Amino acid sequence: MARRSDTLRDEIARRGTVLATVRGDSMSPHIDRGEVVRLAPAPRLRRGQVVAFEDEHGALLVHRVIRIRGRSVFCRGDNRHDRDRPVDRAAVVAIAVAVRRPPDGPWRPLRRSVLPSLRLPLRRQVARVRWHLRRLAERLGRSRS
Numbered sequence: 001m002a003r004r005s006d007t008l009r010d011e012i013a014r015r016g017t018v019l020a021t022v023r024g025d026s027m028s029p030h031i032d033r034g035e036v037v038r039l040a041p042a043p044r045l046r047r048g049q050v051v052a053f054e055d056e057h058g059a060l061l062v063h064r065v066i067r068i069r070g071r072s073v074f075c076r077g078d079n080r081h082d083r084d085r086p087v088d089r090a091a092v093v094a095i096a097v098a099v100r101r102p103p104d105g106p107w108r109p110l111r112r113s114v115l116p117s118l119r120l121p122l123r124r125q126v127a128r129v130r131w132h133l134r135r136l137a138e139r140l141g142r143s144r145s
Contacts, residue, residue, distance in 0.1 A: 005054040005093045012041055012094055020052070020062075021102075026077025027062060029127060030110070031099050037062060038107070039094035045073060048112035050096040053087050062096055064113070 011018050018039045025033050027050070039052050045068055052062050053075065063075035063084060072086040098107040 005060065005091070008039070008052070008060065008093050012039060016040070017097070018094070020060075022062060024077075026079050027064070028079045030078050030113075031062065031096070032101075035099050035101050037096040037110075038098040040097045042092055042095040045089065045092060045095075046112060050110050051075065051092050052094045052096060053092045055087065055091075056085060060093070 008018060019036050020039055022031050022033055022035050022037060031037060031050070037050075037052075042049075042051060045051065045065060047065050047068060049065050050062060051065055051073075052060055053073070055061055061075070061077075061084070063077045063080075065073055066076050066083060067074040069086075071089050073089055073092055074083050074086050076083040096110050098109050100107045
């Protein structure tokens with residue numbers, strides 16, 4: 001029986017990119033449950049990239065790279081405090097290059113980010129400040145109309 005990661009690798013090699021639907025909330029707020037990610041080949045791994053990899057149980061996860069040491073890649077979901085167990089570089093199947101909200105939302109590029117590698121409480125504070133700034137900008141925009 002073929003492993004999911006091997007099948008996904010073959011499909012990416014054949015088509016160039018593959019679309020996958022996210023089922024969890026570990027990458028929220030950057031990638032939410034039900035959103036679609038575009039996966040592409042991962043020729044070079046860098047800290048801050050969002051990657052698809054196979055964990056020790058055979059599950060495919062989409063998390064952010066927080067550290068690379070030799071052949072070991074350390075990842076963590078943006079909405080998680082603890083990092084995942086390190087995986088071998090060979091377990092990384094693809095990088096996530098874009099995300100969209102179904103059914104026909106616009107594609108948003110996924111860029112490398114070092115912010116998610118900061119401690120979770122600080123990330124939550126920054127996200128809260130951004131949210132308040134967006135609401136303030138919306139209110140100011142409506143009041144001028």
